Amino acid sequence: MTQAFNPTRRLVCGTLASLPLVGLSGFASNAFAQNSTALKISHQFPGSTGNDGDFRDRICRIFAAEVEKRSGGALKFNVYPGSSLMKTNAQFSALRRGALDMSFFPVSYAGGEVPELNIALMPGLVTSYEQGFAWKNGEIGKALNDLLFDKGAVPITWVWEAGSIASKTKPVISPDDVKGMKIRGGSREVDLMLKAAGSAVVTLPSNELYAAMQTGAVDSVITSSTSLLSFRLEEVSKHLTTGRSKSFWFMAVPLLMSRAVFEKLPKDQQTLILQVGAEIEKYGLDAVKTDDRNVATVYQKAGAKTYDLDAATVEKWRAIARDSAWKDYAAKSPNCARFLQLAEKVTG
Structure with missing residues (x-):
């Protein structure tokens, strides 16, 4: 500087x-x-x-x-x-x-x-x-x-x-659930993790998610609780995995x-x-x-079934992310590798 x-x-x-x-x-x-x-x-x-x-x-x-x-x-x-x-x-x-x-x-x-x-x-x-x-x-x-x-x-x-997961076809809780699904992850790195878990990824900003869910261009979306509320995705979703307790998406x-x-x-x-x-x-x-708390209530009132993640399930996602997204990111440049090392020093 x-x-x-x-x-x-x-x-x-x-x-x-x-x-x-x-x-x-x-x-x-x-x-x-x-x-x-x-x-x-x-x-x-x-x-x-x-x-x-x-x-x-x-x-x-x-x-x-x-x-x-x-x-x-x-x-x-x-x-x-x-x-x-x-x-x-x-x-x-x-x-x-x-x-x-x-x-x-x-x-x-x-x-x-x-x-x-x-x-x-x-x-x-x-x-x-x-x-x-x-x-x-x-x-x-x-x-x-x-x-x-x-x-x-x-x-x-x-x-x-924190990220929650809204789905039109079936609930998304563990990595096994995403096989063959069209999912919006929200970032290149989340997409890499989802691909490694067997899903097809769709890249969209959050203000385009309603139309994508409505038309079937995506089966499921991962985004913040606030976006799930603001963009009224409860109208086109049947399942919600909330981020109110645990999440792999921040x-x-x-x-x-x-x-x-x-x-x-x-x-x-x-x-x-x-x-x-x-x-x-x-x-x-x-x-x-x-919003993390309220999103479950809103989706339940709209008829969606709601689920929460536990620590063991988050760790499954984390293991896939470490071998895919983290590895890819660190390999991009020495500075990316440095950023990842610094971030890993900050524990929960």
Whole structure:
């Protein structure tokens, strides 16, 4: 790093995470209010209203409102849900170029551009929220944050989501269940594990899953509990394996800001953005755990049968993932191998 101010290092070290959400009410200053900047936040998920709707849209709006309030209106934001501003897979490249200000984005989607980012949805590597959030203060957290910064994106807020499995034909619980099925895994690495278990994989962003399930293009999908709720997949599913107890599928979804945009802001505004971003991580964790619980109720009411994974079954998936996805990832480059080694140091 050549910059004296490295926001990712401050975020990873957790120096801002413990500050209360109301702790900077006096942070706004006349200097803030002199020049107003309007920034755009894009994401692929459905919009929300008040306390209802997809929490990923809500967390963006809470962030926007809090920063605007504390900056005295100097920083304003417009949130564009449902890929209404730009298509999902275009968002990371746009951030890197400075053509998009912010995005709430599953970083594993950018694994084609930056292979190391595939670790953010590596099956079996993270098996609990506690383990995922422990990355932040570990060597893997610093490495991942610094990588994103070097590639032109500043992580503002980290959210982890557990995966559940919705199926139209038969339940998916153990690896034996996926043989011959058409399944959407959610990342290249999950797909490698599913292929090794004998399934055919289909690659789709989560906002296209309903149509794929409805038409039979896929038999089953693995995605977050929140997406299973927001995209109403209970209407086209007969079985649900929840992530509320155990899961082999955990995805990192940060709120990212373009480095080019970030570095044009005054230092006090940069600090404010990072502080609010760290503070709202608890809101995101509470919201995703609530969805993990609620998804089973919603699917049961729609007539679907629900199941849970136990530790022994997760370990079966993990063993297949280690011999397929992990091995493939580590072989891609020395840096990928290093990322995997650092991540394995963080245990549950």
